[in-house]
Amino acid sequence: EVQVVESGGDSVQPGGSLRLSCTTSGFMFSNFWMHWTRQVPGKGLEHVSRINSEGSIITYADSVKGRFTVSRDNAKDTLYVQMNSLRAEDTAVYYCGRGGVYNYGSIDVWGQGTLVTVSS
Amino acid sequence: QSALTQPASVSGSPGQSITISCTGTSSDIGNYKYVSWYQQHPGKAPKLIIYEVSNRPSGVSSRFSASKSGNTASLTISGLQAEDDADYYCTSYAGGFVPFVFGAGTKVTVL
Numbered sequence: 443e444v445q446v447v448e449s450g451g452d453s454v455q456p457g458g459s460l461r462l463s464c465t466t467s468g469f470m471f472s473n474f475w476m477h478w479t480r481q482v483p484g485k486g487l488e489h490v491s492r493i494n495s496e497g498s499i500i501t502y503a504d505s506v507k508g509r510f511t512v513s514r515d516n517a518k519d520t521l522y523v524q525m526n527s528l529r530a531e532d533t534a535v536y537y538c539g540r541g542g543v544y545n546y547g548s549i550d551v552w553g554q555g556t557l558v559t560v561s562s
Numbered sequence: 563q564s565a566l567t568q569p570a571s572v573s574g575s576p577g578q579s580i581t582i583s584c585t586g587t588s589s590d591i592g593n594y595k596y597v598s599w600y601q602q603h604p605g606k607a608p609k610l611i612i613y614e615v616s617n618r619p620s621g622v623s624s625r626f627s628a629s630k631s632g633n634t635a636s637l638t639i640s641g642l643q644a645e646d647d648a649d650y651y652c653t654s655y656a657g658g659f660v661p662f663v664f665g666a667g668t669k670v671t672v673l
Binding site (some may be wrong): 469477479483486488489491492499501502503504537545546547548549550552554555 | 649651659665
């Protein structure tokens, strides 16, 4: 079964840091683009970042550029996002998703999400 | 990439058909065949229901169909059922490595 599972969500103070992980199984992780998408409770989806299969091309939403760093470990079939200088507006459920083999591919597998709360 | 415009809400009675629009620009929807649609029920993860403008992934009901014309993509749900009550989001590739953008989402209510 193809699966992606997020972990690492927690409550953190403004200005703090957090690293989320996305462990995958059931598919050849190293062949696929991967995505992070977030959703403020009760609001819409916001695409945060995507990374190519090799980890050499990464795009970021303007709202997180310079504060978030996405990476992947193809040997461990795992995707990461390092979130620094966290703000209240980063409070959201963070979803990991599998993209396509190509840059334009849809997100066809989603995790259940992990909640990040930024509050003092 | 500019935001994609969706109606905030659409409603219909069971058995009816409804259509959700997603309006972009000539830089995204108008220029590429890579429009996707996602369904999200409350408290659940999004689910891909349409990719590459009009293709349904395996297991998605044939009651969902989609198309595009010019800068606007459309999702039609035929034979509306109670389980279709959910939020729907569109996205479109915009070339190169431009960040992805989701539409603001459309709340579908089955009356």
